[in-house]
Amino acid sequence: MSIINALVTATFNTPEKIATNPQSILWLLPLVAAIAIVYKTTKLPEIKVASFLKETVVLFGSIVIFMFVTAFTLCVLAWLITE
Amino acid sequence: MTSRQSKEKHTLFLLTVGLSAWLIPGAGYLLLKKKKHALIIFVTITLTFCIGLYVSSIGVINFKQAKPWYVAQMMNSPIVAAVGHLAAEGDYPVYGRPNEIGQIYTSITGLLNLLCIVNAVYLAHLRKTETA
Numbered sequence: 001m002s003i004i005n006a007l008v009t010a011t012f013n014t015p016e017k018i019a020t021n022p023q024s025i026l027w028l029l030p031l032v033a034a035i036a037i038v039y040k041t042t043k044l045p046e047i048k049v050a051s052f053l054k055e056t057v058v059l060f061g062s063i064v065i066f067m068f069v070t071a072f073t074l075c076v077l078a079w080l081i082t083e
Numbered sequence: 084m085t086s087r088q089s090k091e092k093h094t095l096f097l098l099t100v101g102l103s104a105w106l107i108p109g110a111g112y113l114l115l116k117k118k119k120h121a122l123i124i125f126v127t128i129t130l131t132f133c134i135g136l137y138v139s140s141i142g143v144i145n146f147k148q149a150k151p152w153y154v155a156q157m158m159n160s161p162i163v164a165a166v167g168h169l170a171a172e173g174d175y176p177v178y179g180r181p182n183e184i185g186q187i188y189t190s191i192t193g194l195l196n197l198l199c200i201v202n203a204v205y206l207a208h209l210r211k212t213e214t215a
Contacts, residue, residue, distance in 0.1 A: 013173075015140045015181040027138075027184050031191060034131040038124060038195045042202040047119040 028067070036060040093211050100207045104200040106160060111203025115210070124199050132159055132192040139185020141166055142175030152186045158193035158200075 018024055036059040044052060104111025109125035112118075135143065144167040146153040156163050177185065 012136050012141050013175060015142070015177045015185070016138050018138065018180040018184060020180050024180055024184075030134060031131065031188060034127050035191065035195065037127045038199065041120050041123045041127075042199060047123065 029064070032063050032067075033060055036063065093208075096211075097204050097207050101200055101204045104203045105158070105196070108160065108196050108199065111200060111207075115203060115206055124196075128159065128192050128196050128199075131195075132189055135185045135188025135192065136166075138188065139177045139181045140175050141170040141173075142177040143182060143185035143189060144170050147171065149186065152190050155190035155193040158197040159189070160196075163189075163193075 018027070033056075036056045040052060040056045040059060041047070044055070100111045100114050103114060107125065108128040109121035109123070112121040112124060143149075144153065144156055144163060146164075146167045153167065156167075
């Protein structure tokens with residue numbers, strides 16, 4: 001039991017190694033999923049699996065697409081300014 | 084029951100809902116007998132907060148050098164304060180990308196919980212006005 005405790009504690013005592021590269025942007029996906037789930041939970045008066053999943057996926061997709069479009073626009077702007 | 088007593092009881096109920104929603108994410112909805120809402124909120128907020136701590140270690144809860152982030156993190160639960168003190172007593176340095184991701188995850192979950200607290204209190208208030 002103490003070994004398990006030590007392992008669990010160690011997991012939260014040392015930071016993970018995350019490189020500063022484009023792939024690290026993917027860390028936004030779980031966070032966006034959490035935001036979509038919690039927001040839809042607060043908005044729906046009753047939770048029914050099918051409608052809840054549908055609405056959550058739509059919100060998740062909307063946020064990701066909006067962020068992608070914003071990032072793309074900023075990239076184009078940066079390219080236009082620096083070229 | 085007089086109108087004043089009823090009003091006091093209602094205020095106490097709103098406070099209880101708000102406080103319990105802060106103590107345990109989703110508990111406010113549980114008091115409103117919305118079990119599914121409570122479970123989803125509890126699991127999502129706790130899991131996302133734990134992902135943040137896993138990525139960056141407990142060192143990300145830093146009330147000395149990252150006060151604005153700490154305020155948002157505190158919205159998760161008062162337990163965060165205990166974790167913050169634990170982190171301040173030990174040596175848990177965290178820099179760079181893990182620090183950024185951990186701060187964003189733990190703070191956003193705090194703000195999401197704040198949204199849930201406000202919404203639970205509002206729903207509790209609406210129940211009273213609808214029955215009146």
